[in-house]
């Protein structure tokens with residue numbers, strides 16, 4: 183957990199120097215170092231608010247935020263917000279990542295697919311996420327579909343880009359060996375090409391998940407009646423800074439946890455692949 | 457014939473059934489008619505001819521060694537027979553039918569091991585099994601082949617965890633797993649130490665005796681060619697444009713039945729001749 187500073191910027195496999203450093207530190211040491219800054223921040227936050235340096239209507243203390251959480255839990259709302267947001271992210275991520283993998287394979291493996299699709303996809307990718315929202319609402323209404331579609335768009339591109347690029351550079355010797363032993367089409371893809379790009383794919387999935395959380399908030403901020411994004415806008419309108427902070431902390435934790443899960447899978451994979 | 461070594465990697469005496477436990481495909485004849493291959497060389501310039509006018513008939517079960525200087529087109533020649541590449545002129549037939557696309561009747565052990573890094577040696581060798589091999593039979597066959605090439609102990613290791621020579625033996629086992637009618641070996645013993653190399657040469661002869669296949673064997677090693685082959689094909693490097701002579705410099709019959717005496721005196725002349733053909737002065741006085 184300690185080695186990932188930001189949810190949105192997962193780093194690649196560590197170089198030998200850092201790997202050696204990590205080995206020397208040990209697991210407990212790494213976790214402790216990673217917790218150092220959050221604990222210090224929490225302390226500073228508590229210190230400034232308890233000393234009254236900042237008025238509570240601008241920055242309530244950690245205790246007030248905790249109370250807001252307990253309050254929302256007792257009303258049965260907090261779990262609801264968290265669950266619906268997580269569900270949207272996971273569904274949108276799954277849909278977007280699957281589409282990204284399929285289209286990435288098409289563009290990465292077929293010259294025709296590349297020439298046909300790559301320019302258009304590049305242009306669509308350049309559209310900022312928020313620009314989609316009015317269109318999606320118009321087409322898909324304010325229901326779940328519009329949000330999940332937006333999140334899927336967000337998750338699609340990192341997977342598509344990394345997979346297409348990686349498939350173009352699979353060792354041609356290995357592909358030829360696969361062909362020599364009778365592999366073709368989907369079998370060749372599943373036995374040689376996909377495993378060869380698996381490390382890149384996982385890196386792409388990690389970026390996609392971060393994007394999914396990003397697009398979730400964009401979707402929920404503008405059009406929803408549930409979820410952490412809604413909690414943010416709703417609290418802004420009601421002046422509940424404590425709940426805003428709560429939503430931000432929850433988004434950070436959820437993003438970090440889901441990222442750590444993929445990171446775990448990634449590390450296992452890389453041990454086998456490299 | 458079996459070398460006295462501390463490891464007994466070789467099954468001896470030769471078993472009557474195929475040592476790899478194959479289905480007993482029979483060896484197939486190979487025929488090349490005026491095969492040529494040229495590679496495009498940049499815009500405007502004329503294509504570079506690597507192979508030209510290769511005529512060769514290989515009888516079923518024959519072992520033909522392909523010898524020639526580096527870059528003369530030995531690997532390219534094998535690729536034409538395997539169907540991984542197509543000649544720019546001429547044609548290749550296996551058992552009378554033209555080769556078009558990766559041919560299931562052939563199996564290749566590439567010059568580089570080309571193992572899938574994420575698979576264990578066992579899983580890599582299993583890739584060579586012919587389509588439709590039943591699982592238990594396949595597993596048994598892979599285990600026997602790994603044993604045969606002396607890799608039982610490394611069966612569950614991944615390519616990055618084994619030496620270059622071990623990887624090359626796994627690559628050989630993968631080709632043997634196919635139980636092909638035509639076995640194409642591109643310097644299969646190149647990365648092996650001298651002793652293992654001799655052992656693997658004998659292994660190849662054992663496998664060949666028990667599991668007949670037509671073998672095209674690319675090698676740099678004149679001794680190896682003379683020890684293993686029925687005939688040796690010496691290729692030459694084609695010059696730039698001029699002298700449109702074919703790629704085949706000469707074809708030599710190797711006298712004597714296998715297994716041959718590695719120190720046979722009657723091969724000395726042939727050895728000198730081939731080395732001469734490769735451009736190595738031998739100072740051989742008769």
Ligand SMILES: Nc1ncnc2c1ncn2[C@@H]1O[C@H](COP(=O)(O)OP(=O)(O)OP(=O)(O)O)[C@@H](O)[C@H]1O
Pocket residue numbers: 495496506524525526527528529530531532533567
């Ligand atoms: N795909 C290709 N495109 C262009 N040129 C090629 C290609 N493949 C082979 N060649 C050229 O063909 C020539 C013969 O290559 P090949 O690999 O067959 O040589 P070789 O006899 O096997 O050499 P070595 O003994 O070093 O393995 C080389 O000059 C090489 O540059």
Ligand SMILES: [Mg+2]
Pocket residue numbers: 530531532567642
């Ligand atoms: Mg070669």
